[in-house]
Amino acid sequence: xTSIILPAYAGEQHVSQxxxxxxxxxxxxxxxxxxxxxxxxxTLVIGVGLAYxxxxxxxxxxxxxxxxxxxxSLAGMQLAQFAIGVLGVLFITGEYATGSIRVSLAAVPRxxxxxxxxxxxxxxxxxxxxxxxxxxxxxxxxxxxxxENLDTGLGEPGVSRAVLGSALFLTAVGLxxxxxxxxxxxxxxxxxxxxxxxxxxxxxxxxxxxxxxxAAYRYLPTPAGAAVSSIHQDPLALGPxxxxxxxxxxxxxxxxxxxxxxxxxxx
Amino acid sequence: xxEARQLTKRYGDKLAVDGLTFTVRPGIVTGFLGPNGAGKSxxxxxxxxxxxxxxGSVLVNGKxxxxxxxxxxxxxxxxxxxxxxxxxxxxxxxxxxAHTSGIHRSRVDEVIEAVGLSGVARRRAGKFSLGMGQxxxxxxxxxxxxxxxxxxxxxxxxxxxxIRWVRTLLQSLAAEGRTVFVSSHLMNEMALTAQHLIVIGKxxxxxxxxxxxxxxxxxxxxxxxxTTHPDALAARLSGPDxxxxxxxxxxxxxxxxxxxxxxxTAGAAGITLLELTAQQASLExxxxxxxxxxxxYRANTVGASS
Numbered sequence: 001x002t003s004i005i006l007p008a009y010a011g012e013q014h015v016s017q018x019x020x021x022x023x024x025x026x027x028x029x030x031x032x033x034x035x036x037x038x039x040x041x042x043t044l045v046i047g048v049g050l051a052y053x054x055x056x057x058x059x060x061x062x063x064x065x066x067x068x069x070x071x072x073s074l075a076g077m078q079l080a081q082f083a084i085g086v087l088g089v090l091f092i093t094g095e096y097a098t099g100s101i102r103v104s105l106a107a108v109p110r111x112x113x114x115x116x117x118x119x120x121x122x123x124x125x126x127x128x129x130x131x132x133x134x135x136x137x138x139x140x141x142x143x144x145x146x147x148e149n150l151d152t153g154l155g156e157p158g159v160s161r162a163v164l165g166s167a168l169f170l171t172a173v174g175l176x177x178x179x180x181x182x183x184x185x186x187x188x189x190x191x192x193x194x195x196x197x198x199x200x201x202x203x204x205x206x207x208x209x210x211x212x213x214x215a216a217y218r219y220l221p222t223p224a225g226a227a228v229s230s231i232h233q234d235p236l237a238l239g240p241x242x243x244x245x246x247x248x249x250x251x252x253x254x255x256x257x258x259x260x261x262x263x264x265x266x267x
Numbered sequence: 268x269x270e271a272r273q274l275t276k277r278y279g280d281k282l283a284v285d286g287l288t289f290t291v292r293p294g295i296v297t298g299f300l301g302p303n304g305a306g307k308s309x310x311x312x313x314x315x316x317x318x319x320x321x322x323g324s325v326l327v328n329g330k331x332x333x334x335x336x337x338x339x340x341x342x343x344x345x346x347x348x349x350x351x352x353x354x355x356x357x358x359x360x361x362x363x364x365a366h367t368s369g370i371h372r373s374r375v376d377e378v379i380e381a382v383g384l385s386g387v388a389r390r391r392a393g394k395f396s397l398g399m400g401q402x403x404x405x406x407x408x409x410x411x412x413x414x415x416x417x418x419x420x421x422x423x424x425x426x427x428x429x430i431r432w433v434r435t436l437l438q439s440l441a442a443e444g445r446t447v448f449v450s451s452h453l454m455n456e457m458a459l460t461a462q463h464l465i466v467i468g469k470x471x472x473x474x475x476x477x478x479x480x481x482x483x484x485x486x487x488x489x490x491x492x493x494t495t496h497p498d499a500l501a502a503r504l505s506g507p508d509x510x511x512x513x514x515x516x517x518x519x520x521x522x523x524x525x526x527x528x529x530x531x532t533a534g535a536a537g538i539t540l541l542e543l544t545a546q547q548a549s550l551e552x553x554x555x556x557x558x559x560x561x562x563x564y565r566a567n568t569v570g571a572s573s
């Protein structure tokens with residue numbers, strides 16, 4: 001019969017926010033599904049950007065002055081946001097689905113440390129991958145478009161803002177997913193809510209009279225967040241930073257609600 | 268040390284835990300016994316601050332669990348086996364947990380080695396058997412070298428060798444001065460493992476007793492007697508709390524008397540005994556009787572009030 005041989009452990013063991021972040025990073029990197037979702041985000045940003053730039057380069061516009069070569073090369077963001085948003089949801093609902101949330105919260109009894117730990121870890125990881133992804137998509141897209149003399153450079157007005165702003169937008173979508181997952185504690189509900197928030201308001205608005213819908217459109221999550229990535233200002237949209245700021249505000253509200261629920265509800 | 272005072276937990280209409288008061292002391296294994304659905308797991312979740320009590324309180328090592336700044340060193344818990352993402356390895360699961368408290372990764376290797384999972388610790392946990400899941404859960408509980416260990420049904424899914432291993436482990440943890448609180452729905456498992464018993468049924472405390480005391484008072488002694496004069500002996504043994512039956516010629520099954528009492532009665536009457544054997548009464552039956560009473564009591568009160 002094997003009896004247990006386990007030495008005592010003398011090290012100090014106080015929970016801190018930094019330690020929780022390190023723990024969340026270990027959780028994030030140790031799941032194959034996370035790696036796949038992050039790869040999908042990068043691949044979609046670059047791959048779809050290249051494909052769309054090729055497509056638009058093959059059919060040059062009649063009036064090049066209205067052509068937004070920056071947003072063409074960043075077109076992949078439209079799909080990549082779903083990959084990162086879904087991963088944000090899964091990063092926390094996966095723990096509820098498997099019951100490991102109880103292990104996590106028993107180890108971190110001050111529960112908000114866990115939520116902030118997840119947000120910091122996931123936000124930074126997304127940003128660190130999204131910035132190179134959008135830069136690669138931008139430069140590769142411009143080199144394709146340069147064949148038709150449609151390309152632009154990072155130094156042109158608004159271009160670097162649009163490129164880096166897109167990476168920030170992807171990060172915010174990921175955190176929105178995380179917040180929805182934490183709030184709803186269920187993968188299917190979290191993903192549905194994410195897609196609902198990103199798509200449904202535009203559809204509902206389409207049913208309203210034009211005067212009302214035009215006024216409200218700019219405040220919807222997707223148009224607000226997307227404003228940062230276009231060079232030519234859409235008259236119906238908010239300014240680029242105001243729009244992204246509003247999107248971040250929505251994300252902060254969802255995370256705030258999630259934090260409130262996490263403290264209040266049983267695990 | 269775990270101190271529950273009038274602990275009550277209500278989920279909607281359902282009263283899962285109803286005014287529980289008990290103390291779990293260090294240095295011994297305390298069994299937490301009750302039928303399925305009695306409120307054992309709920310009580311354990313409340314102890315760990317995962318569910319908030321509706322009223323009452325529970326302290327672990329002198330404080331509410333959530334106020335401990337080094338929780339893994341205070342309490343190691345196994346709540347559900349296989350509470351691990353199936354895509355993650357046991358090693359990374361434990362490492363992530365260790366990081367929350369700054370526990371060094373060498374400790375992760377130590378607990379994996381101790382529970383015998385070294386061979387599979389780097390593989391995805393999705394393919395773990397229930398027994399391996401229990402071992403991982405025990406590794407999780409031991410990670411922080413905790414003063415108090417709380418295990419919910421740790422013997423479920425283990426084979427005979429595994430059960431003996433957990434028993435030895437629990438007893439050695441208690442011998443080191445730790446508080447060990449282990450739930451089970453099987454009396455016989457606990458009889459061999461625990462020195463103290465807390466029994467609940469439908470969320471209420473039924474018994475809080477020393478194990479030896481429980482065995483002495485709750486299990487009726489049964490003796491098998493073979494004699495040359497069964498009828499004469501039966502007549503002398505009969506009494507208000509004594510049941511006598513006969514399963515074959517010259518043999519009596521006597522419950523309610525010790526073998527000493529039977530032997531002395533026979534000797535005094537000059538009746539020759541051919542065999543006198545004490546038979547272990549079933550603790551499981553004693554436990555079922557005990558908890559059935561609680562269930563019936565509640566059912567009767569409902570019937571009386573309607």
